[in-house]
Amino acid sequence: MARISVTVDGVQYVDDVQPRTLLVHYLREQLGKVGTVVGCDTSNCGACTVLMTDPDGDAHGVKSCTVLAMQADGRSVTTIEGLASPDGALHPMQRAFHEQHALQCGFCTPGMIMAAVDLLQDIPDPTEEQVRKGLEGNLCRCTGYQNIVRAVIAAAGAQRGAPSASEPESEPEAAPEAAPAAERAEPAVTA
């Protein structure tokens, strides 16, 4: 067993882990962060993608099934469960996935959203082509990706402060528990 200290979704944990424990299993089984899922065993599908800081403190997307928990020692990890603001306001990427109908079964969604957040860190204003190439490492079987691409481009616009261009009626919900939004409320863009 090895002792690691890791910050996950803003909370610091100190835990003993087996040297072979994968980050995703540490998250799911030891921390109960079951929002992050495992879709394959060859790091092809990207369902387990989370953000992890590098030694310089910059966060990057990693496939948590291909990272040992020990490698996260001293790092900070953000999962889908920690992406929204502490006050419950959705991240622009979460909001965009909802508004653009970019998910169906939702199993790939945590990894897809985290990978998309990572993508916009590198390319804040991507073309459709760049989004498609940038998300190559994340598989979705339901959506055909088209609405995912739309969502990422919409989120990029929202992050740059451009008005959300969502076509369908929008019902921004501050958080999952929030009361139903008023009919046809204006999409409120919050970061």
Place this chain on the structure above:
Amino acid sequence: MTAVMEPEVGKARLRKEDARLITGRTQWTDNISLPGMLHLAILRSPMAHARISRLDVSGAMLRPGVITAFTGADLTDRQVGLPCAWPVTEDMVHPDALPLAKDTVRYAGEPVAVVVARDAASAVDALEAIEVEYESLPVVLDMEAALAEGAALVHEDKGTNKCYTWIFDSAGAGTGGDVAAAEAEAEVKIHRRYVQQRLIPSFMEPRSVVVDPKPGDWTMWSSTQIPHILRTLLSLLTGTPENQVRVIAPDVGGGFGGKIGVTAEEMITFYAAERVGKPVKYTESRSDTMVSAHHGRDVIQDITLSARRDGTITGLSVNLIANMGAYLGLVTPGVPLLGAFMYNAIYKIPAYRFECTGVFTNTTKTDAYRGAGRPEATYAIERIMDELAVELNLDPVEVRRRNWIKHEEFPFTTVCGLVYDSGNYDAATDKALQLLGYDELRAEQTARRSAGDPVQLGIGVSTFTEMCGLAPSRILGALRFGAGGWESASVRVLATGKVEVITGTSPHGQGHLTAWSQIAADQLGVPFEDVEVRFGDTRVAHKGLDTYGSRSLAVGGIALVQACGKVVEKARTVAAHLLECSPDDLEYSAGSFQVRGTPGATMSIVEIAGAVNAAHNLPDGVEPTIDADATFDPETFSFPHGTHLCAAEVDTETGAVRIRKYVCVDDVGRVVNPLIVEGQVHGGVVQGIAQALFEEAVYDADGNLLTGSFVDYTLPSAADLPDIESDRTETPATSNPLGVKGVGEAGTIAATPAVVNAVVDALRPYGVSDIQMPLSPERVWRAIQGGAS
């Protein structure tokens, strides 16, 4: 409440289910953790066909954390064969499919032994300590070889690899003419052989099951599409009274037909939990999924089309060989039958004969995969329609137009005896042609051809229909299916006026929570936000037949309409009593009863729910509830249709295919939620494109699955795919009160031939008339070179 409410049905409502899914507050089966829960790992056969000459799990029992280990022999008195609910013929060969192999394995991946341990890693580790010796047996993989005299047998005791032969003949059925006569008189006769490669459904959530063996109260959580069917069969297979079995399908991460089985893994987990008296969980790895969850397609199609020189089709005959795999799954033998009535497609074909032979091989079993039988049928007929067009030098759209059923000819009884209730093929096709810019692209194609451009352009046409909304129980019975096809809904108006809808369908990505809320909101006149929808737990949704075959809306949605209607009628009785009028004097709209001609004398359904709950002043003999249940059994299938057009560029020097434009106009009847419909079309089309260009399950000569992970099985990524331009025409179904038809499978059914037709069309000048799917650059290049395709 305002008197006028904008109808919910038809609105692009954002999905209610998203809130949990985008924040990770999900409940996949693998997330479930119960006190004292143990973990199970399965040792799978590495051999495609072998006798197990020695099997010893004692070493595994000694490993740390291991509670028990067992084999098929240990279950001799307990396990029974997995069920097949569709014995398509009386003499169908139905081999025993034991969850845990006893002495012989018949495909690589078959479960051989089991370890139960305190944690998943210990269970997997201990598999290494199991000692097995296999005595290899001859492997049969090729379907035609399997049917040949003297072939090695998958099931020696059965004496044959043939599962069944099923025939439909329009002359015999009295629904059409005689194909042999049509072929004898044909001015044009075209025969083709098409091979539907084997596919792997590839839902993103690997399957998982948890069993809690509380005596008298067994609970199984499973990543399944069919909690209700599973509950019944689990009860029958284990002898546990059905009222002591609860099945829960929590969040389910996709299915596409791949989760409609009663699986070996579910049964093994049940037996394990029973043996140890503790909750047990099994979650498969993706590599397990690839070999053990059922596959799809894998059919050889011989098709002969007879026609006159003016393009009029005079007859169609189809001969199939369908790969069952080593065993039969829940509906394996019936999958080709779901296509049997679709080869005639949208065309007026006077004579038709269909014959299908199911065959066993040493491969993973096949079963339903998105479209199930109908993509195969649509592919074959839409490919051969293009061949007819070439033969007669007609435009592929024109040859179809000369044969399809005209809008004014509906309802139309097909050569199979099915009654298509509605459709407008001209409208959908004209719209699609315009969206694509068909004439301009044809002109560009001509220019590229005459310029000898190394990048050639092709246009693929697919005008499809499908039968879905499974299904009329009587027809299913006539086809020897083991169950009915009705669906159930319950509506509860709570004391506070909030509404709970309970559906017997079991969504896994389709958005029932949102769509059912829209329907109930309209039917009851309550706000969309006030409706919640519950499903997927047999203790909550007592009755149902689950989700597959694009049935949920077309069958389950109608049950909901009927249940809402009953609620309103019950409320009417109470309202009349409280408003002191006759029920006939009440008008119901936008959630309120109003006494005709007496403005102000109104009562909302919410007020009535409160009054009923208090029960202080109810009419004599009226129960204190306005809740209602309903079931709906459709009279016929529904028949969505549409026109899909694909413009593909083919690099003749490299064989690379690029989809330049993909246009589809689908007619799925009345649309409840256009956002959801569009999403279904996108995803469906992409799965169809994937069959055409990317996916194929491949076995080596020994029966090892070479495409056993996502490294080798090419699930397309965003970078591999085009944008899809989708539009609709709306010809309401006349067979149900909502006018809906179903959309779940449409895209997958339509897209594959559109893409292949486009590539072949591009390469006609090179003498190419067919290329085997998937159309890899190598295959396309070889076809151009005139090599084997």
